[in-house]
Amino acid sequence: MKWYAVLFLPAALLVSFLFLPMARLFLSADPHTLGETLGDPSVLRAIGLTLYASGVSTLIGLITGVPLAYVLSRKEFPLKGLLEGVVRLPLVVPHLAAGVALLLTFGRGFFLGRALGDLGLRFVSSVPGIVIAMLFVSSPLLVISAREAFDKVPARMEGVARTLGASPWRAFWTVSLPLAWRGVVSGCLMMWARGISEFGAIVVLAYHPMVASTLLFERLEGYGLEYAQPVAVILLAVCLGIFLGVQLAAWREHGEG
16 A cells, blocks of 8 residues: 555646646636637637548548558568558657658649649648648557457457358458457547647648637737637547547446456
8 A cells, every 4th residue: 555655646746737737728718708719600610620621531541540450460471560660650750740741742842742733632721631631640549549459359260250151351341340349449539539639730731721720829829828718628628528438438348348
């Protein structure tokens, strides 16, 4: 008991450091100003665009990331460690640097950006630019979560399905994915929430149209804390709601595991 008491003080300090700023933000919000902000069309557009763009990026991440997670979980091949490092790299790259890298790649100065632009797909100062910025910084969360979920599914169960005549594709859909779905859903929610909170890569690649984070930055810079705070409260409330969804899914998985 004394050993745990020694650890309690530094642990309590960190928890307080993480919790108090968020609590202060919510408790100091003026309900009248918050209501006016919720009725502001520009705020509603920014929040709607944020949810939409992050949802699209999550869908793309789901379609491309789950197969990648499954391959990383089940297969051994040369340079696998390098591939895993590439997947995790966006988690440690400064997001402003990520935005510059995306701008150099998908802007008109590079052949890929020019080719896609000629096809009518423009990324600079556009919704597709917001989507790929969110996709770049948040997709590793989905891949990592899905990979961990597939790791928990015994490979022998797929082997049993194969011996009963199921193809590898059918074994994946009927055995592996149903058993790993909670981890996949948890990864999707984390990716969605991370996309909603992204700022650095977006502000470089697509400042306009504004998402919630860039609108918050503009109001803070142009009008001060009083006008930025309600937007921050709304954005934080959305992210906390998604976080609680992730935690609930994790608790259910743990309770049924």
